[in-house]
Amino acid sequence: MQRQSSRLLRATQQCGFEGKMYTNIEYADMHLVYGAALSNALAARQRYSELFPRRQLPSHQTFAGVDRRMREYSIRSAPHTGRPRMHIEDCVLDIVDQDPAISTVQH
Numbered sequence: 001m002q003r004q005s006s007r008l009l010r011a012t013q014q015c016g017f018e019g020k021m022y023t024n025i026e027y028a029d030m031h032l033v034y035g036a037a038l039s040n041a042l043a044a045r046q047r048y049s050e051l052f053p054r055r056q057l058p059s060h061q062t063f064a065g066v067d068r069r070m071r072e073y074s075i076r077s078a079p080h081t082g083r084p085r086m087h088i089e090d091c092v093l094d095i096v097d098q099d100p101a102i103s104t105v106q107h
Contacts, residue, residue: 045058
């Protein structure tokens with residue numbers, strides 16, 4: 001069980017998921033700040049902290065990950081106010097398909 005949990009954690013980390021979820025607005029702001037920082041993730045993180053001091057501060061890897069996912073996946077035009085849709089589930093499922101030893105099912 002412990003082994004499966006650590007494998008699943010590594011799979012989510014490979015997909016750029018830090019265990020934190022952000023709103024679509026927060027992801028959009030991260031992407032805009034990253035672009036304004038000319039794709040410099042450390043500078044984007046610093047600027048984001050200045051612009052949004054009350055928000056949870058993402059890691060610098062999150063900024064690059066958001067940009068990468070925005071480019072790799074189609075962007076939905078329908079507004080979504082609930083749980084963010086960053087296709088992390090699809091990424092994790094792909095990794096689980098490649099390594100059937102990873103499972104979230106408990107027996």
